[in-house]
Amino acid sequence: MRGSADVSAAPITYPALAAVIAVAAIGTSLLLATGSSGRTAARRVGTGAPIEKAPTGAISIGRAPTLEVYRYWSGQYATPVFFRRAGSQSPPEALANGIWASETPSVGHSAALAVYGGGSGRNVYSGSTIYGVGNETISVRMRTPRSWSAGQGSVLLAVHNDAYVEVQSGSQTSIIEVNTRSGRVVHTYSAPGIPFTPGPGYKGLYLGTFSGGWIESLVLDAGQLYAFQFNAYFASVDDLSNGTRHLLRGYGSLGGGALDANGSLYVMAWRETPHPTAFDLLRINPNTLAIVSTTHTGVRAKTVDNFQMQALPGGGLLSFVAQQITNQQDNPMSAYLWRLSTSGLERRDLPANIGLYMHAFANGVYFFGGPGRNVVARLSFASMSLTRDVPALATPSGTYLFALT
Numbered sequence: 001m002r003g004s005a006d007v008s009a010a011p012i013t014y015p016a017l018a019a020v021i022a023v024a025a026i027g028t029s030l031l032l033a034t035g036s037s038g039r040t041a042a043r044r045v046g047t048g049a050p051i052e053k054a055p056t057g058a059i060s061i062g063r064a065p066t067l068e069v070y071r072y073w074s075g076q077y078a079t080p081v082f083f084r085r086a087g088s089q090s091p092p093e094a095l096a097n098g099i100w101a102s103e104t105p106s107v108g109h110s111a112a113l114a115v116y117g118g119g120s121g122r123n124v125y126s127g128s129t130i131y132g133v134g135n136e137t138i139s140v141r142m143r144t145p146r147s148w149s150a151g152q153g154s155v156l157l158a159v160h161n162d163a164y165v166e167v168q169s170g171s172q173t174s175i176i177e178v179n180t181r182s183g184r185v186v187h188t189y190s191a192p193g194i195p196f197t198p199g200p201g202y203k204g205l206y207l208g209t210f211s212g213g214w215i216e217s218l219v220l221d222a223g224q225l226y227a228f229q230f231n232a233y234f235a236s237v238d239d240l241s242n243g244t245r246h247l248l249r250g251y252g253s254l255g256g257g258a259l260d261a262n263g264s265l266y267v268m269a270w271r272e273t274p275h276p277t278a279f280d281l282l283r284i285n286p287n288t289l290a291i292v293s294t295t296h297t298g299v300r301a302k303t304v305d306n307f308q309m310q311a312l313p314g315g316g317l318l319s320f321v322a323q324q325i326t327n328q329q330d331n332p333m334s335a336y337l338w339r340l341s342t343s344g345l346e347r348r349d350l351p352a353n354i355g356l357y358m359h360a361f362a363n364g365v366y367f368f369g370g371p372g373r374n375v376v377a378r379l380s381f382a383s384m385s386l387t388r389d390v391p392a393l394a395t396p397s398g399t400y401l402f403a404l405t
Helices: none
Strands: 043-046 067-072 079-085 093-098 100-103 114-118 129-133 138-143 155-159 162-169 172-179 185-190 214-221 224-230 235-239 244-247 253-259 265-270 278-284 291-300 303-311 317-324 334-341 344-350 357-361 364-368 377-380 399-404
Touching: 155 214, 162 214, 172 214, 172 224, 214 253, 214 265, 224 253, 235 265, 253 317, 265 303, 265 317, 291 334, 291 344, 303 357, 317 357, 357 399, 364 399
Parallel strands: 253 303
Antiparallel strands: 043 291, 067 079, 067 399, 079 093, 100 114, 114 129, 129 138, 155 162, 162 172, 172 185, 214 224, 224 235, 235 244, 253 265, 265 278, 278 291, 303 317, 317 334, 334 344, 357 364, 364 377
């Protein structure tokens, strides 16, 4: 999940990469009984043969939410961030001041999580603050130096005690792996941008020797660090551990990025220029970085506000997108949830404005944040029923929930 300013008050959008490139904003038989909602069978292209790579660990998810992180909204002014035990009516604890705060995804085979925040302005720390999260507690682990980043969106991944921080130095991008207990830099990975190299028949804007990209997500697998990157015209999957890259030809935007229990990489891909296309789910071989199969969703991209993926124990994958026709606060936000299983890819069309984020636990998938404000919705794994308002999880009136752990 990408961090962004004021994530709870207004939808986040995939940021512009450069002035010359305007990137448009970008459980088990789980899914998905639909009732009146749409259920479609997706078309699959390619082979379904397993990847010849042994899984490196078990993917785990929590039984149910234990902590809620939320904030009040007061325009552009810094406001405290609070957390409390899920379902508890006890007084909340203040987390930090800042104009934004967010959650790093529980990526890889670890349920470990870190929350990070940052901001700018008088008396507000402008780096990123990394927090360790327990079952009922949140504690400060470390603050990244100001020289590493201006703050927003710099922490891309947190696993166990290590955080992976995106650092910009001029036109160069690096990923720094840092131990959050000692503050020691463990490793630095080079993350070069994608060169603009028009293919045959290209008739769009010529960008010269431009090279750049937006890192959508990082995925860690047995010591190998993968990056999904795009720049509106081109997209790639990179193995940052050995410096190899594979261009995902035909795509210019990416969403999500995850490793399933069987050792396959997945990402959602589409084009925004010159005309938006539908989302395609790509299955990628982590050894060769080549696309193994493409599953067409039939859902056309609009202004993407948030895209998430979460692998499920025992196999399977959830993908979630929240998007609008145009990025304006008064426009309704549509949302879709896909579940990939051995029977294929199934889609659930969710009610408008159900939320900006999703998080799966053993008892269901939760939707919250953005237009959902302080209300939490849940899709039950057992009954496949959707509860629009889970009373025990509603945060105080006037707040915006942006993390469930």
